[in-house]
Amino acid sequence: MGQVSLGSGKAGVDAAEEVSGPWREAIRGILHHKMAVAGLIILVFFIGVAVLAPLLTPYDYKEQVLADRLKPPSAEHWFGTDDLGRDVFTRVVYGARISLWVGFASVVGSIVVGTMLGIIAGYYGRWLDMLISRLFDILLAFPGILLAIAIVAILGPSLFNALVAIAIVNIPTYGRLVRARVLSLKQEEYITAAKSIGMKNGSILLSHVLPNSLTPIIVQGTLGIGTGILEAAALGFLGMGAQPPSPEWGKMLSDSRQFIQTAPWTLIFPGVSIMLTVLGFNLLGDGMRDILDPKMRR
Template sequence: MNDAPLQPSAGIPVVTETARPASWKTFYRKLAKNKAALAGAFIVLVFVLLAILAPIIAPYDPLKMNIVNKLQGPSAEHWLGTDDKGRDILSRLLWGSRISLTVGILSTLLGATVGIVLGIVSGYYGRWIDSLIMRFCDVLLAFPGILLALAIVSVLGASTTNVIIAVAFFAVPTFARIVRGSTLGVKKLEYIDAIKAMGAKDSRIIFRHILPNILSPIIVQSTLYIASAIITAAALSFLGMGTRPPDPEWGTMLSQGRSYIRQAPHITLFPGLFILLIVVGFNLFGDGLRDALDPKTKK
């Protein structure tokens, strides 16, 4: 059976377009009323701009060492001070934002893509396929995220690329479960039965009618998971299993500065603040997206 335009049949309602969530105007209006979400979006935007403009606005080479100036506190010359090797902390933080955001975004995209495919297949086809995929997800969810990531990186080796793979791997079951539940709800709607009765292929039903209607929870979960991915990546680097020195990754900077926490606390203070701010920003923005995209929200 080909995938030609569907023709109306007697007694079967014609579906001219996919049912959609609230309009964009309603979405923007709800989001604009949420001050916390706007604050989160502003924080995220600032960090994205810092990452993009790091080569231009960073005052020093983040890898250049100057032992004479090591462990200096904040000053007019070095706004956030220097580390144990005399490197400018501000420059390292700006360049490190590129690594942290890249890991967070790429691992989320990779994990979400695989999770969406598994979730839709599981929810749409059901039966033994559903049981097999869900048991696989249960096994992954039985392990704490950081331990599973540590195990994967231990096998693959410590590097930024392997951190992305490890963090993405743990994201798969979370997205798969969310997408499966949403797919089960949409699959039961009458217009899906009507489309099936008119002879539409499964691929057309999935990609043109089911997937567009379950994007809201996917978008929200993606935004929230980026924050978790950044924390996990920083934790792996802190433990020496992530981005390797001398690359300026925030977790690595925390690890290197812990030996000087009494003598020069600024070495760990500022990387910790950057991690805190970016995580809070994504969480606030994600919560705002969830409220704005929820059709049940009246405010």
């Protein structure tokens, strides 16, 4: 009996380590991964810029001074001015708030709904799995940006509706990822043991299945924020995202495309901001994958 008890205790410790492992390993390993550190530095910079936006510039992003329209970068206007005389640096700085918020919020929405549907489909199976999987297949049958455009066209152009559209488009990505993970987990011995002692399905899902499904969600979520920012910029460029005078980076590109030759700074700075932010999330996401995915470790 003593040996059985010892074995059970060890299994419990291993299970606990499996649950908390991804978080602990991510925090410890990220500082030893060059790409992840580079991505983290970029993201910390842009997050700091977004938080400190009112302190970084004396101008209002909505302030129009037509006498100063299309002025090149100078000591007074670091990034120059746009066609309405607005300070481009100010609008880029405040645009970081919008782009980061859209990226984070859309990914959180996708993860919450996709994870819930994926767990239900993978754990309960049968007709629920078939119904949810077919829903995922329908959403994946359309190119993501076209589906997002269709959703925004139905709901109406606005930043919030663009956020909702981006979240809906990315639900299948997380749903299928979690479903595959749950299909593997529910065959594990500790799940069978939990069922044998009478633990309810809800408790099993919250205590065992969900915590052990976090690793792929963390990685995909980190990469997904960059994708969300790109999709928001694309919708803004098409006039279906943020509306004037919001300083959203994609909308800034759209408003300035006619000045690409006469005032290229109006496009360069928001474009570079999009590129660097997405690069930061991609580097961090790739680093997280290398740290957390056993198949990627050497």
